[in-house]
Amino acid sequence: MDGLLQLRAPMIRQYYLAASTEEAIAYLSAHAGDAQVLGGGTTLLPLVLRGKALATYLVDVSRVASMRRIRLEPSHLLLGGAVTLAQMLRSESLPESLAVLKDSAEIAPLSRLHSLATLAGSIVSAYGTSEIAATLIALGAEAEIANLTGSQWLPVGGLLSRPGTCRLNSMSEILVSLRIRLPQPGEGAGIAQADTSEGASGGAPVIAISLSFDEIQNLLSRITVVLGLHGAAPQVSRLDELADGRTATVDTMRRSIAQWATARMIDVTEEAPDRARAVAGAAQRALEVALTRARASLANGML
Ligand SMILES: Cc1cc2nc3c(=O)[nH]c(=O)nc-3n(C[C@H](O)[C@H](O)[C@H](O)COP(=O)(O)OP(=O)(O)OC[C@H]3O[C@@H](n4cnc5c(N)ncnc54)[C@H](O)[C@@H]3O)c2cc1C
Incomplete structure (x- = not known):
């Protein structure tokens, strides 16, 4: 050969x-x-x-x-x-x-x-x-x-x-x-890494979020949140689970993503709540980037 x-x-x-x-x-x-x-x-x-x-x-x-x-x-x-x-x-x-x-x-x-x-x-x-x-x-x-x-x-x-x-x-x-x-106008995605790197083996947790934003109603019509943790399969949550029957406003989603990410981190890695909160912080940053991009794409009609 x-x-x-x-x-x-x-x-x-x-x-x-x-x-x-x-x-x-x-x-x-x-x-x-x-x-x-x-x-x-x-x-x-x-x-x-x-x-x-x-x-x-x-x-x-x-x-x-x-x-x-x-x-x-x-x-x-x-x-x-x-x-x-x-x-x-x-x-x-x-x-x-x-x-x-x-x-x-x-x-x-x-x-x-x-x-x-x-x-x-x-x-x-x-x-x-x-x-x-x-x-x-x-x-x-x-x-x-x-x-x-x-x-x-x-x-x-x-x-x-x-x-x-x-x-x-x-x-x-x-x-x-x-x-x-x-992505279509109104869609955006962001990623952030949790600030837990000191001494962490296998890398710091990461959160990636993609969403679809309806600016007129200030609602999310789709969201996928992925949490990457050392030693675990990617943890995924979507709109239905996060909204849990509530209206999917940005504020509701902001809170429930932070709660979900903290709970997954403690369940899967048995991390202490204070370190798990760093993951919630990363989730907020990823969400803000995704929302900013979704708004910009609506403003620009960007494809
Ligand atoms: C020091 C170190 C730090 C790392 N830190 C991180 C990190 O922080 N974040 C992170 O995401 N990853 C990290 N990794 C792992 C990382 O995912 C890989 O190093 C790298 O991305 C693998 O890509 P590669 O092309 O070099 O794969 P290879 O080393 O060539 O292969 C890795 C595996 O993928 C298979 N493979 C490769 N290409 C194909 C293909 N086309 N089809 C089918 N199978 C394929 C190989 O058979 C092998 O099983 C780290 C690795 C090292 C060594």
Whole structure:
């Protein structure tokens, strides 16, 4: 095979640089159960070097051209699975209405790894406090998963329903691309990180919020709140649960999001209430950014 290269890691039998997703899938199936997809390598390569990787054959998809593309379509933004956080930060194809994607890459404390870490790797790693995963779930993003039998689109949230694991099997499947519906006027999204970083292992909790705001009635008609916590699957709450039968005014939502986030943080991580309050603070900041963007989009008729 053309893409075979030497990798100086004794525990790896072969490293294969794929030129297409079809090639990568063929390679995975040729070494079924002993080959794994490699993205930027920021999580996987340290495991390989410590002899803790599951596979001894690696198939690198980071140079597959179709997986490196960022494409704006009339109703969606398409992001290749091998797009790096740095690429997303630099991209001019990202619409202003999805500025939250750049925010998420910016606050990810991966600055030294930005140029390597990919979107797919950030999802598949199932790192509980992943800013990228929380944002994509809040935006209702879908992932295109390809394997030997074909490909299908699945909600990113559904891939991360269990703590610490992704339902995608990176020994037989590839996350090829991500699809995000373009926000309409009145929609906005924001992300914030809780100020609990001192001594926190696994990163500080993050909250991503996307919403739809009816300015005339001062009501929210849709909201998705995603809380990313260390060692947990993303926690998600929506309008019905948050409003709990009340009218979804901004003030009602502000209070119930803060209460929900604090309660989830204590339930899931058994954190003390004062640290949990930092998460409520992050929720307020994310909500204000989302509302500001929703109002701006109404004012500008921005798409
Ligand atoms: C020091 C350190 C700090 C970190 N801090 C954070 C943090 O604060 N926030 C955060 O979100 N994450 C953090 N992470 C984890 C982070 O999610 C990953 O480092 C990175 O984003 C993974 O991307 P990658 O392209 O390097 O993936 P890789 O290391 O290449 O792969 C990671 C996993 O994803 C699989 N994979 C990669 N690409 C694909 C694909 N296209 N299809 C199918 N499977 C694929 C691999 O098989 C592997 O299982 C941290 C990691 C490290 C090492």
